Amino acid sequence: MDKELLLNFIQHSLPVPTQTASYIADQFDNKVILKNDYFLEAGTVSNDYLFLADGFMRAFTYDADGNDVTTAFYTKNRIVLEASSFFMRTVSAETIQALTDCTGFSLSFDKLNRLFHSVPEFREFGRAMLVRQLVALKQRTLSMINKKAEERYVDLFESNRDIFQHAQLRHIASYLGVTDTSLSRIRRDFSKNG
Amino acid sequence: MDKELLLNFIQHSLPVPTQTASYIADQFDNKVILKNDYFLEAGTVSNDYLFLADGFMRAFTYDADGNDVTTAFYTKNRIVLEASSFFMRTVSAETIQALTDCTGFSLSFDKLNRLFHSVPEFREFGRAMLVRQLVALKQRTLSMINKKAEERYVDLFESNRDIFQHAQLRHIASYLGVTDTSLSRIRRDFSKNG
């Protein structure tokens, strides 16, 4: 497994010389997570920042009635991170699970902090990481308020069609804030009228 | 209006010499927002970080049916900020409104960035600010999933009783994710059984 994709990602995120980018990439460890295995378990502290080179994951928690609720999907060439637990060193309420076999590159909390000290430019990387996480969460929160489930479904379908290739409809349903029964009805109406 | 409260807040957030804290505090401008006026309007870019010295505010947006939905409450001695718009320089989907006459100290985006350059310790302040915002948003998002409205009501009542002194019940209702009708019923059941 070579680190080309990771190197690409770093250079795309941060304007640093190739040499520095290589040094940063070298701090990452190879990570393999088999289908259905966990990258992070609820009740534990997240200790790894992960660049997902290949595969597909989801985060989930449980609602007040004990139903499994998907809170996020992660696709390849993107970051997998439960930022709140990772940065605050608190136990996570969410579990992150591989939905297909996954490979990627992980950076521990300690190594990330060492990079902050040894590579000054990397601090900007940290700041950008936080802002990105915050913006993504905010957008999702707002979309749950100012869009109907049907609209969120269409958005997801248009923008992230690959999710439909990997995730089960009940995972997508709970991500959209409805039951699988309701999603079924949304899909029926959508294929008729939409 | 003196800046003692602000100075206090800064020194509590950041281990810096009094002189440095004073210098930071000097960058803030006095801000007065009268009851019902806006600190931030939806559709504009947030340009101010605000330390609320006195008063009470709320943030709100509209749902798909056009209903006003409260997304946050802000109490005195705390920060008022729409982080996503402020840091990304994008238009805000939320409006932040004073529910009582408010006074505080604001710092513009430019001045904040200048502080990052002129006061190295301040960068840690920025990082901590982002993490706090992220954690708060995450906690709220999760509580909307894994607690019932009744439980969120009790939590809010126990932890933030002053909100009930200032906010209208319909604002609290939408913040909890229910209509004012439902909140009325929750309160009735709560005063009977709880």
Place this chain on the structure above:
DNA sequence: AGATATACTTGCCAAATGACAAGAAATATG
């Protein structure tokens, strides 16, 4: 391929929530 398990759709019914309206209470205004 055949058998078994899992996932998806659909209909029916129940429960929860919202919409609306009327009255009571609280607050603001002249």
Place this chain on the structure above:
DNA sequence: CATATTTCTTGTCATTTGGCAAGTATATCT
């Protein structure tokens, strides 16, 4: 202080959504 306005509660009714179960389709395993 009296009136007007706004907010809160509560009842009735309608709508939405979920729960459940049966049937269908799809995927998995040997």
